[in-house]
Amino acid sequence: MNAEILSVGTELLLGHTVNTDASEVARELSTIGINLLYAGTVGDNPQRLREAVEQGLKRSGLVVTTGGLGPTGDDLTKETVAEAAGKRLVLHEESLRRIEEYFKDRPWGESQKKQAMLPEGCTVLQNDVGTAPGCVFETADGTLVAMLPGPPSELGPMLKNYLIPYLAAREQAVIVSRNIHVFGLGEGTAAEMISDLTEGANPTAATYAKENEMFVRVTARAKTAEEAEALCEPVVREICKRYGDVVYSIDVDGLENVVVKELARQKMTLATAESCTGGLLAKRITDVPGSSEVFEMGAVTYSNRIKTQLLGVPEEMLREYGAVSEQVARAMAEGVQKCAGSTLGIGITGIAGPGGGTPEKPVGLVYLAMTDGKQTWVRKLPGGSRSRGRASLRNAAASNALDMVRRYLAGLTPVAEMGKRP
């Protein structure tokens, strides 16, 4: 089935909002083998919207609109699409009840009710986050039309929980995806290593770059979930075998999530001492709900004085080797672990730039140390290559620190030589 997306909203044409809806719909459709041929955007203008809808109905088997389902006068999508498809709008009682429930403790206007008016005979797609329901229906010519709300927080759940299953069921297919998350291998190399596996049609396997990481999504379609899973399984296993211990999880996104979960399982705690990352590592760990169980303390020690005072890094060490050195990273990790009384301690010192680099210690040079109180390991990021900017360098340093902990918790050495480290 060939599909097109039509995004509706003047704000998209003013460039105030990046159209992430379109990519999300595109991505999800591709997982169930629906081919997107066009994506278009029009403003809240009835005539141009009508023309775009008519063009879509003519040339595509599935037209997905995003936006314009709300209560205001600018929200024209349902009216326009229904007219173009020759459908009346009728009141959907259950949606009205849901809207009334949503506003139970708040003032609301009659205009909200407009959201419960839906094309006759449609399948209603429930909105679990906001007020405007979506819908999907078939025109007299057999074209499928789906309408989704614009706000990404509403569109995402409706798309994944209602529209995609609806479309998959129509195509008599169940879709199962597994994501293999990798840290320590560039996407290019990673893609080459499995190039023979990314050519399959069922399951499909595709590589995706993420900041400082990559992942592979393996997707299979079958009549049942069991069959789809059985199709995925050998491919997932083969990919994990080829990549080895740079695979940090299957289906858990983000090193911090893996690390917090595993620390809790092993009843261990962590403390961090950060210089160049300035609290980013602590922030990423505490992004995870429940991290308070495993995160004892974080210290952001920018100045040498505080490194000495708080972490006990010897003044003469700072003088002799400089704050950005293996010795100081080690002393920071050991100092914070002792201060916090935690199982593990991390120390990070480096040059995040843009200023402060020298030929011996270029921007991007970072020393990461991890201690368990008995042994301390140090990982060095050499820096000095074409600069990637302060934010990206800092994020790479924090990810490498998390990866050291992840590897330690998995019984691997925290500083094993890996592929090209991000």
Added chain:
Amino acid sequence: MNAEILSVGTELLLGHTVNTDASEVARELSTIGINLLYAGTVGDNPQRLREAVEQGLKRSGLVVTTGGLGPTGDDLTKETVAEAAGKRLVLHEESLRRIEEYFKDRPWGESQKKQAMLPEGCTVLQNDVGTAPGCVFETADGTLVAMLPGPPSELGPMLKNYLIPYLAAREQAVIVSRNIHVFGLGEGTAAEMISDLTEGANPTAATYAKENEMFVRVTARAKTAEEAEALCEPVVREICKRYGDVVYSIDVDGLENVVVKELARQKMTLATAESCTGGLLAKRITDVPGSSEVFEMGAVTYSNRIKTQLLGVPEEMLREYGAVSEQVARAMAEGVQKCAGSTLGIGITGIAGPGGGTPEKPVGLVYLAMTDGKQTWVRKLPGGSRSRGRASLRNAAASNALDMVRRYLAGLTPVAEMGKRP
């Protein structure tokens, strides 16, 4: 002039790449008063691309394409557009020299030369970042066509430095924009307060929501920069007057940038003690290059034990009032200021959720304290409203802390009652 954007690239239709190019072009066109009516995406398919180009040439005064200018067989934009517009492609010698220069120390293939073939009579838009030049030309029917490369790092500079000035010059206009940044006023209220000013045509004024903040952009067009600035000035002044001290800067984006700059100017230093924000405040401060001059230390003290040990928060205070209390926030701020020997100290304690809330202390409740060693101020975020999620609550808390420092440095009281606090 009415414009449309046509983005070319199969990767966009697979959803692997979010189309930020389209929003960037839209935003820049709107600053020079060019109205975008459509934005479309097609894959690397000659026939569908041709149809989309022809439709664009028919209905719009300006068609801007993005993507498909590179050396590979998939890069079809120039050939297809030139054909649809009835133009031949001819070799542009200077572009060829630039490509040869780019590859001087690297191997390259003949296919790279294809990038120097451009529509006859076009104005070449130089690529300062990559190899593929862009161009702009007029068709026999008087439609303007511009082609830009797909990679955002190449498109951005070419758009801002070459295409927009070219279009502005054609329209005989210089564009000047001023951004008024506001913290402490919701976008809705802020928009209402200046609704009479957002109706003007020159200068235009428009409000934009940002996470926990908002800003107003005032844009004027005139024959000279001086004239455009003179048009902006009274509107900017009037908006600042109406908003009062919730305006935190003109043209400097981000509270942390204002705070770091102002701390440096006043030769003051800052230390932070964070509980619920978990390092996010330190991270945002150290996002700013040069922050090492003003940021003494950050402490992330999740556990009560560390609050007592590191910051000297009395155990009996923690027992009596609980970790999330005005008293503890105060003791954290005062403790970290003393420990670091800094001019100012910040303490943050609260409940970021999703768990841990109670009827008395709901998720979202945060106490923020700031001390200068003589006096300590406390701001309370009450929480308890419909949850906005952990990330958003944490960010709001960090922004409020930065706003307290900003207000102190501006000679205002850090806890003045403001509008609806984000």
